Amino acid sequence: HGSAFVFHDNSRFAAKNFFFTEARKPKSLVNIDGFTWGGPIIKNRLFYFGGWEGTRERVSRNGLFTVPNPDQRQGDFSAYRTVIYDPTTGNLDGSVRTTFANNRIPLARQSAITRKLQELIPLPNRPGETSANYFNSGVQELNRDNFDVKVNFNRSDRHAIWGKYSRMSAHVVGQPALGVAVGPCLCDGLSGTGETLVQLAAIGHTMQLSPRFLWDGTISYTRMAQVALGSDYGKNLGLELLGIPGANGSDVRHSGLPIFNIAGGYTALGEGGLPLFRNDDSYTITSNFSLTKGAHELRFGLEGIRHHLNHWEPAVGAGPRGGFSFTQGVTGLRGGIPTNQFNGWATFLLGLPSSLGKSIQFIKMTTYEYQWGWYFRDRWQVGRNLTVSLGLRHELYPMMTRAGYGGIEIWDPNTNLVHLGGIAGKPRDLGIGTSKKLLAPRAGIAWRANKSTVVRTGYGINYNPMVLSRPLRGFHPLTLAQTFEAVNAFQPFQPIERGIPELEIPDISSGAVPLPASALMRTIAGQELNRGYVQSWNFIIERRLPASFVTSLGYVGTQTVRSFGDLNGNAAAPDTGSNGRPFFARFRRTADTWFWNGFLSAHYHSLQATFQRPLSAGLMLQGNYTWSQAINMTDDDGWAGVMFNYLPHFSRNRAPAGYNIPHIFALGYAYELPFGRGKKMARNRVAIALLSNWQLNGGFSSY
Numbered sequence: 248h249g250s251a252f253v254f255h256d257n258s259r260f261a262a263k264n265f266f267f268t269e270a271r272k273p274k275s276l277v278n279i280d281g282f283t284w285g286g287p288i289i290k291n292r293l294f295y296f297g298g299w300e301g302t303r304e305r306v307s308r309n310g311l312f313t314v315p316n317p318d319q320r321q322g323d324f325s326a327y328r329t330v331i332y333d334p335t336t337g338n339l340d341g342s343v344r345t346t347f348a349n350n351r352i353p354l355a356r357q358s359a360i361t362r363k364l365q366e367l368i369p370l371p372n373r374p375g376e377t378s379a380n381y382f383n384s385g386v387q388e389l390n391r392d393n394f395d396v397k398v399n400f401n402r403s404d405r406h407a408i409w410g411k412y413s414r415m416s417a418h419v420v421g422q423p424a425l426g427v428a429v430g431p432c433l434c435d436g437l438s439g440t441g442e443t444l445v446q447l448a449a450i451g452h453t454m455q456l457s458p459r460f461l462w463d464g465t466i467s468y469t470r471m472a473q474v475a476l477g478s479d480y481g482k483n484l485g486l487e488l489l490g491i492p493g494a495n496g497s498d499v500r501h502s503g504l505p506i507f508n509i510a511g512g513y514t515a516l517g518e519g520g521l522p523l524f525r526n527d528d529s530y531t532i533t534s535n536f537s538l539t540k541g542a543h544e545l546r547f548g549l550e551g552i553r554h555h556l557n558h559w560e561p562a563v564g565a566g567p568r569g570g571f572s573f574t575q576g577v578t579g580l581r582g583g584i585p586t587n588q589f590n591g592w593a594t595f596l597l598g599l600p601s602s603l604g605k606s607i608q609f610i611k612m613t614t615y616e617y618q619w620g621w622y623f624r625d626r627w628q629v630g631r632n633l634t635v636s637l638g639l640r641h642e643l644y645p646m647m648t649r650a651g652y653g654g655i656e657i658w659d660p661n662t663n664l665v666h667l668g669g670i671a672g673k674p675r676d677l678g679i680g681t682s683k684k685l686l687a688p689r690a691g692i693a694w695r696a697n698k699s700t701v702v703r704t705g706y707g708i709n710y711n712p713m714v715l716s717r718p719l720r721g722f723h724p725l726t727l728a729q730t731f732e733a734v735n736a737f738q739p740f741q742p743i744e745r746g747i748p749e750l751e752i753p754d755i756s757s758g759a760v761p762l763p764a765s766a767l768m769r770t771i772a773g774q775e776l777n778r779g780y781v782q783s784w785n786f787i788i789e790r791r792l793p794a795s796f797v798t799s800l801g802y803v804g805t806q807t808v809r810s811f812g813d814l815n816g817n818a819a820a821p822d823t824g825s826n827g828r829p830f831f832a833r834f835r836r837t838a839d840t841w842f843w844n845g846f847l848s849a850h851y852h853s854l855q856a857t858f859q860r861p862l863s864a865g866l867m868l869q870g871n872y873t874w875s876q877a878i879n880m881t882d883d884d885g886w887a888g889v890m891f892n893y894l895p896h897f898s899r900n901r902a903p904a905g906y907n908i909p910h911i912f913a914l915g916y917a918y919e920l921p922f923g924r925g926k927k928m929a930r931n932r933v934a935i936a937l938l939s940n941w942q943l944n945g946g947f948s949s950y
């Protein structure tokens with residue numbers, strides 16, 4: 248037996264984007280085709296099932312971008328409400344400066360490098376605008392194939408075995424919005440090409456040990472391979488085309504255009520997130536037992552996971568091509584009128600970046616990590632109207648290790664040394680402990696008060712299962728990510744013609760390396776890894792009403808304790824520049840230094856109401872309303888920072904979450920029209936042929 252399906256969608260009936268000037272709408276095509284097939288190999292004993300689904304997308308993507316107008320490209324800002332100050336005048340703190348005459352930067356003062364880069368940027372195509380003045384569109388390409396095959400074997404009446412293999416391969420292409428100058432992608436990701444292959448193999452079984460005792464288990468393996476290359480991969484545009492010393496390198500993986508961030512809302516040039524090469528593996532084993540004994544339904548078991556990360560991806564910092572940031576203050580005046588976007592472009596034309604940097608992969612990022620869990624649950628039918636569920640889970644998360652030298656890295660703020668576990672006799676975990684007491688209790692009660700009313704309540708703890716490989720995968724010395732910053736917001740670091748300083752290559756043989764002052768670093772804070780958890784609780788009353796309506800009203804809340812995140816321990820007080828960084832005086836450190844552990848918190852409280860009417864007399868209704876509040880310190884977890892790192896201002900981080908939506912209302916319905924066979928109306932032959940089995944459905948939401 249089998250099935251086949253075809254889906255096609257195009258832009259024929261879609262509205263044309265307002266900013267398209269051509270008569271024809273851009274073409275968008277989506278095709279999803281596939282089939283399934285299955286049947287017996289040996290009657291009643293051995294069966295197979297397989298399928299394929301292929302997706303082919305050619306979807307239009309577009310956007311508005313900000314590029315300099317022709318007069319800005321010439322250094323002429325006389326037509327704008329701005330004042331461009333000469334950074335070579337006045338004092339180091341940006342005071343007592345003089346302006347460029349008529350807000351025009353002489354050609355002799357402009358950087359030959361940034362002018363050459365400027366020639367690669369397309370001209371505005373929305374005249375009269377100084378922002379969102381360039382519109383472009385492109386086609387996002389996706390070719391994806393999913394294959395699945397599964398075999399089931401009934402070894403006996405009491406023992407069933409199965410095995411499966413799944414494979415997903417995908418090829419994506421995205422076009423850069425600014426052409427050779429790259430910029431954002433006219434796609435849902437990064438510009439260039441990407442190849443992904445995900446494979447899953449698993450076997451499992453279910454065995455009836457006795458009429459009341461069952462055993463089931465699985466063993467699985469997952470592998471993900473991914474390669475993504477930028478649209479300018481293989482071209483050393485920073486070093487060879489623009490002539491920037493220190494950009495790119497002899498390794499082809501360092502090729503492409505460096506990233507250029509220009510303050511004031513201008514679209515960033517270049518791209519810093521590619522290339523990347525990933526090969527990740529995960530092994531999972533589970534074993535579960537179910538036992539029914541009187542009024543108790545018992546279930547217990549274990550789970551073990553081994554993760555292996557293998558990446559070449561120096562994504563920390565500016566990337567392997569190099570990167571430059573141009574700020575407004577370099578052409579501004581301390582205490583003067585506020586700067587604006589034109590000061591940012593003037594700084595770019597002068598070739599005076601406030602910060603610059605580069606990241607190279609010195610040691611390939613590899614991690615090995617185990618996760619273990621054991622649990623026991625008892626669902627107890629206390630009486631006809633009362634059910635109690637009790638459970639306990641014990642989890643264990645040993646410290647991750649690496650290939651090669653085998654351990655983690657910790658920075659010592661007292662000596663400025665990065666210690667490498669597993670080298671020169673140092674322990675792999677460097678003395679960082681992980682808790683062996685992660686106990687997660689769960690409890691739930693369901694009580695039927697009468698035939699129409701049910702009360703449910705519960706409480707549970709869930710520990711954060713995040714793999715440490717994500718936030719700790721590769722800082723110094725695995726990734727040498729150095730950022731060179733100016734002394735304050737009014738000075739550049741150095742002219743772009745001087746390029747990127749050579750990165751310091753460490754000698755790791757002693758198991759401890761000095762941390763360069765300009766190197767970005769993340770290190771575990773303290774001597775214990777504080778893995779966080781989420782407490783969840785609820786109390787809900789459900790009641791059946793007349794006319795088949797069922798409604799519920801309840802409270803649902805969560806409290807997040809010790810969520811993983813960063814605190815920049817080298818954050819300066821406001822308006823103090825690099826001199827105000829805590830580690831500047833002692834180690835001359837100007838780079839961010841993130842102390843990472845579980846220390847953040849969040850909470851969620853909500854009143855939730857629902858009502859529904861199961862399909863009856865041709866009508867089905869369902870609706871819900873939520874009144875809630877979510878407070879946190881950051882929306883992400885693991886690779887997450889806070890907005891206010893200066894300790895006297897740290898409490899300001901606690902605020903409504905980015906996903907906080909106080910009111911949400913949704914309503915949906917389905918109605919079978921009362922026409923045709925078996926209905927009240929229009930039951931003649933013509934009506935039956937034309938009107939039978941029609942249905943109306945719809946929905947409404949507000950938030």
